[in-house]
Amino acid sequence: MVMMTISEVSRTFNVTTRMLRYYEQIGLLSSLRKEDYAYRVYDEIAVRRLQQIIILRKLRIPLKQIAVILEDARQASIIRIFEENIKELDNEIVALSTIRDILRMCILRLNNKVQKSVKLDLLQDEDILKIADALNLSRINFKEEYSMEEMKKVNDALGKLKNVRLVLLPPCTVASYHYIGENPEETVGAQMDKFIRESKLYELKPDARMFGFNHPNPTSEKPHYGYETWVTIPVDMEVPVPLKKKHFEGGLYAAHTIKFGDFHEWQYLYNWAENNEKYAPNFSELGEEIMSGCLEEHLNWVYASHTGWPNDGIDGMLDLLLPVKVK
Template structure:
C-alpha cells in the first residue's frame, strides 16, 4: 500500500500540515508511524478520506457535520445535514435576489436622476428602506456549480476576504520559545503555558498577547518547527529554556479565524498581494520564519491564567500578514 508523508500530503492537496494535525486531533483523520521514522505517514484510505473532507469543506459543510457524515452509516442522518445546508443556502439566495433587485432600482433611479441633474437620494423610498433594514450584513457564499473543477473555481471566486482589518502592532518585549520536531506547536504551547502560569503573567500584564509562527516552514527536506512569543514587562526575567527578545512591531493585515481554518492564510496573503493600497512586507528570511507572518492566539494568556490552555478561548486566532503602503 502506497504511503505518503505529512509534507507530501500537504503539498499534493494544498492543505497545511497544521490543519492535518488538527484534523487528527479532533478525530477526523488518523496517521501511522513507520519504525524509526518520527513523522506522520498516511495510507491510501486516509488520503481518500482527506479528499472527501476537502470536497465537503468546499461545500461549506462544518467540521462537526463532516465527522457525522463520514462516520454515520444512517443515510437519513447524512441526508438531513445536506438538506439543512440547502435550506440555509435557499435563504441566502432569496436575500441575494432581493439585493440584486434593489440595486437594479437604484441603478434605474441613478440613471434618471443623472439625466435630470438631480442628486441621488437612497432614502427616498420608505418601502425599499424597510426591506434593506431586514437584510443581513453577512457575506453570502453561494454559486451554483456541479463538477469538482467548477466547484474549485467557484470557491476561488467566493473565497475573497472582505473583513481584513489594518492593525499596527506596537514594539514590545517578548518571552520566546522555539522548538523543531514532531508536534512543535504542542511542545511550544506547553512551555509558554507553563511560563504564564508560574510567573502569573496575567497579573503582571493583563494586556499580554501571544503570537506564533512556523520556524521553519515544513518541507520535504527540512524539519518542521514552531516559535511562540508572549509579550512581557520589559524588566521581567525569563527562565530557560525561554529567551527574551525585542519585537519591533509594524503594520499588518489581520483576519480572524477559528482554530483549524489555517487554509485561510492563502486568502489573506492573496488579499495583501492584490490590494490597491498596500503590498506585502515579507521578511527577508522568507519561509524560514513564515515570511514574518504571525498567528495571534486571541485571549490565550487569560485562558492560560484560568487553566484553559487548549486553543485559548473558543480557539480564535488572528492571522497577521506584514504590509506597507504602496
C-alpha cells in the same frame, strides 16, 4: 498496502502538515507509526478518509459535522446535516440577492436623475427602503449544470475576503520559545503554558497577547519544521531558560480572523494584499525562514492558559496577521 508519509500526503493533496496533525488531534483522521521510523504514515483507508474530508470542507461543511458524517453512515443523519447547511446557504443567497436588487435599483434611480442633476436620497426612496427591509425575497434559480469555468468563478468569489481589518501593532517586549521537530506548535504551546501559569503572567499583565509563526516553514524535503511563539510581557520581566527575551518592533498588519484549523485562509489574505489598491505586502527579507514576517495571534490564549484550559473555555480563534505598507 501502500503507505504515504505525512510529507507525501501534504504534497499530493495540497494540505499543510499542520492541518493533518490538527485533524488527528480532534480525532478526524488517524496515522500509523512504522517500526524504526520516526514520522507519521497514512494507509489507503486514511488517505480515502482525508479525500472525503477535503471534499466536504470545500462544500463548507464544518469539521464537527464532518466527524458525524464519517462516523455515522446512516443516510438520515447525512441528509439532515446537508439540509441544515443548505438552509444556511439559502439565507445567504437571499441576503446577497437582496443587496444586488438594491444596487440595481440605485443604478436605475441614478440614471433617471442624471439629466435633472438630482442627488439620490436613499432615505426618501420608499421603494429602496422596502427592498432593504425585506430579507426573505424569492430565491435565485441556479442552472443545474456548471462548466469548469463557472465553478472556478464560484471558487474565486468564495476566496475573496471582505472583512479584512488594518491593525497597528505597537512595539513590545516578548518572551520567545522556538522549537524544530515533531509537533512544534504543541511543543512551544506546552512550554508557554507552563511559563504563563508559573509566572502568573495574566495577573502581572492582563492585556498579554500570544503570537506564533513558522520558523522555518515546512518543505517537501523536510517532514519536520519549526514554530516560534511570543507572549508579550512587562519590559522589566526576566524569563526562565529555555525562553528568550526579545523586542518586537510592531508595525502595520492586515488582519483576518479564522476558526482554529482554517489555515487555508492564509491564501485568501495573501490574495487580498497582492490585489489591494491602497496597501501592499511588506514581507520580511528573511522570507519563508520566518513565514515572511506574518504572524498568527491566538486570541484569548493567555487568559485561557491562566484559567487552566477549562473544558467550556473560549473556542479557538486566531487572527492571521500579514505585514503591509501604504503604496
